Amino acid sequence: MIALVDYKAGNLTSVKKALATIGAEVLVPEAPEQIADASGVIVPGVGHFGATRALDAPWIEAILGRIGEGRPLLGICLGMQWLFEGSDEAPDLPGLGLLSGRCYRLGTTVRLKPDTTEAHGDTHGPGSVRLHAARGPIVKVPHVGWNSLDIQRSEASILEGVPQGAQVYFTHSYVAPVTGEAAAVTEHGEPFAAVVQRGYIAGVQFHPEKSGDVGLRILRNFVELAG
Numbered sequence: 001m002i003a004l005v006d007y008k009a010g011n012l013t014s015v016k017k018a019l020a021t022i023g024a025e026v027l028v029p030e031a032p033e034q035i036a037d038a039s040g041v042i043v044p045g046v047g048h049f050g051a052t053r054a055l056d057a058p059w060i061e062a063i064l065g066r067i068g069e070g071r072p073l074l075g076i077c078l079g080m081q082w083l084f085e086g087s088d089e090a091p092d093l094p095g096l097g098l099l100s101g102r103c104y105r106l107g108t109t110v111r112l113k114p115d116t117t118e119a120h121g122d123t124h125g126p127g128s129v130r131l132h133a134a135r136g137p138i139v140k141v142p143h144v145g146w147n148s149l150d151i152q153r154s155e156a157s158i159l160e161g162v163p164q165g166a167q168v169y170f171t172h173s174y175v176a177p178v179t180g181e182a183a184a185v186t187e188h189g190e191p192f193a194a195v196v197q198r199g200y201i202a203g204v205q206f207h208p209e210k211s212g213d214v215g216l217r218i219l220r221n222f223v224e225l226a227g
Helices: 012-021 049-054 057-068 212-226
Strands: 002-004 040-043 073-076 102-105 109-111 128-130 143-148 167-172 182-187 191-198 201-204
Touching (some): 002 012, 040 212, 057 073
Parallel strands (some): 002 040, 073 201
Antiparallel strands (some): 191 201
């Protein structure tokens, strides 16, 4: 049984239909204690990071409890961003904090040339600078449509059977940083984490329920991980 968490952040019905297509048994819990017997938990979501405020202490305790028992967690789009420490979209609101780093607005990071000595912005990792919000993004935002996956870690179970360069469907404005947990990266003006996985914790920035056979394969991989 896969618990599909409904915190009123959209796309629940389409994810539920996709899971039904691959034969998964799905529960949409009305209270945190109802996920106690779930073999895996999916947190979907679209829209503003502030929507994750609905995932309050009882939900967090229940989800962390399942992870502690070795049951996998998958975050989709906004749900993936929630796995990180937080987001610039709602600076006062912490994320779940299972993955290191903060999410930020796409198109506000500029890669610097090796001989660049100064820039007008905030540093964001080696060889890059974050533009101030007032300067606006340097690429079209939101990022909507099909884009490819550059698989970084072929051993990541969430990507088993997914070919290099596979096309998936995105719609988002904020992204997670590329860290050691990034299993696949996508480029839209800059590289960002498209798939993350650390043990039983996984996330996808795109919408697998809208990504055809590739998306269904990723959902199937998660269901298999859940046993």
